[in-house]
Amino acid sequence: MKKTKGNGSAVLVLTLFVVCCCAGTVKSRTNLSVQETEGYYQEKEKGLVKEVKEFLNGQGFVHSGVMLTRVIDADGSREYILTVHHGKIDRLDEEGRQLLMNELEEIVFEDGNCTFRHEFLINQ
16 A cells, blocks of 8 residues: 555645635624524514503503613623603502512513513602
8 A cells, every 4th residue: 555645735725625614604604693683682672662562551551661671691691671661650659560560570572591670760
């Protein structure tokens, strides 16, 4: 059996070429995946705000201020803070606010990568 030095170099060059091509493909898929993921969450967020506003309207808190803030960690997990403001909520006693909060805390979208916190913005 004859050993040739040229074949080893050719294999190395081909291997590097394939690795570079695959890395480029993975990178472009990752960018697309980020865009798709962001679109997915934006739709979920819009739906959540809409659902909260509809709930509050049904409870007599028409034209409530609803703000959804998100924090995205380096690992991709998300923390959402849903803040609600309405003059009638300001005037509720503590028990009334807690009952309303209990119902609001049930309005989230299911995603194992997300946590939710609800709060009232009280101006008194």
